[in-house]
Amino acid sequence: MRAAAGFQGLIRHGNLLAALPRAAEQEQFDPLVESQGIRIERIVSTGQASPAGFWYDQPDDEFVVLLAGAAVLRFEGGDQRFDLKPGDWLEIPAHVRHRVDWTQADPPTVWLAVHRARRA
Amino acid sequence: MRAAAGFQGLIRHGNLLAALPRAAEQEQFDPLVESQGIRIERIVSTGQASPAGFWYDQPDDEFVVLLAGAAVLRFEGGDQRFDLKPGDWLEIPAHVRHRVDWTQADPPTVWLAVHRARRA
Numbered sequence: 001m002r003a004a005a006g007f008q009g010l011i012r013h014g015n016l017l018a019a020l021p022r023a024a025e026q027e028q029f030d031p032l033v034e035s036q037g038i039r040i041e042r043i044v045s046t047g048q049a050s051p052a053g054f055w056y057d058q059p060d061d062e063f064v065v066l067l068a069g070a071a072v073l074r075f076e077g078g079d080q081r082f083d084l085k086p087g088d089w090l091e092i093p094a095h096v097r098h099r100v101d102w103t104q105a106d107p108p109t110v111w112l113a114v115h116r117a118r119r120a
Numbered sequence: 121m122r123a124a125a126g127f128q129g130l131i132r133h134g135n136l137l138a139a140l141p142r143a144a145e146q147e148q149f150d151p152l153v154e155s156q157g158i159r160i161e162r163i164v165s166t167g168q169a170s171p172a173g174f175w176y177d178q179p180d181d182e183f184v185v186l187l188a189g190a191a192v193l194r195f196e197g198g199d200q201r202f203d204l205k206p207g208d209w210l211e212i213p214a215h216v217r218h219r220v221d222w223t224q225a226d227p228p229t230v231w232l233a234v235h236r237a238r239r240a
Contacts (some may be wrong), residue, residue, distance in 0.1 A: 004192045009218055010213060011151070011195065011208040011210055011211070011212065011213075011216070012210070013202070013208065013209060013211070014208075014209055015206040015207040015208050016185060016208075016209055016211070017207030018207065030211065032183070032211070033211055033226050035181075035240070036234055036236065036239050037239075038158065038234075040234060051185075054172065061153070061155075062163055063153050063160050065136060065232065067207070071154045073127065077190070078193075082133070085135075086137065087135040087136040087137030087138065087187070088133065088134075088135050088136075089133060089134055089136055089152065090131055090132070090133040091131065091133070091152070091153055092131065093130060093131075096131070100122055112185065112232070114158075114160060114234055116155075116156065116158055117158070119156050119157075
């Protein structure tokens, strides 16, 4: 086991709700952890949506939670939309096609996503 | 790829800030995702702290973020304490010994933790 004297260097930390852009042309992706097939990232949306007709079709399983703001997610082939408010989470299995119809611009919309590569 | 008709059955979802206990004798652990060496869980603390002299010494890497409430974390061998407020996250590598000195009871303290087993 590791002693934690000097743990400041071992322990990476931050705040997901700090340093938010007020507006941006593109969504902002901040990787927090990336190792062994896992990627944990903060996403800040300021009004962006998926392009018309675009569907995400991801090779990874994704757990996503909305931390601030608001958004609308939609899944292909279904009429149901998910109106997301803070605290709402979804587990989106790999290759389940989905899109972001809308995100709140101001205050910004903050997501935390955990992408996991499927192991062979 | 999977069609999303009937995706309601595929897409597990919920709200991390809903259905909070107002008080409890024990911390509440709600597993959200568990597969392939990953465990994502919500933890609700209502005033609990680690017992005197107790240190967590975990075999897994843990990403943790405080979503609501407040808490104080401490690491062995360091004088520094982490006073956590909503949005604060830490990445705690396996076997870095730490303890929870205090959690806010009311309103409850809500954490999201992502535990990842190290691959051989």
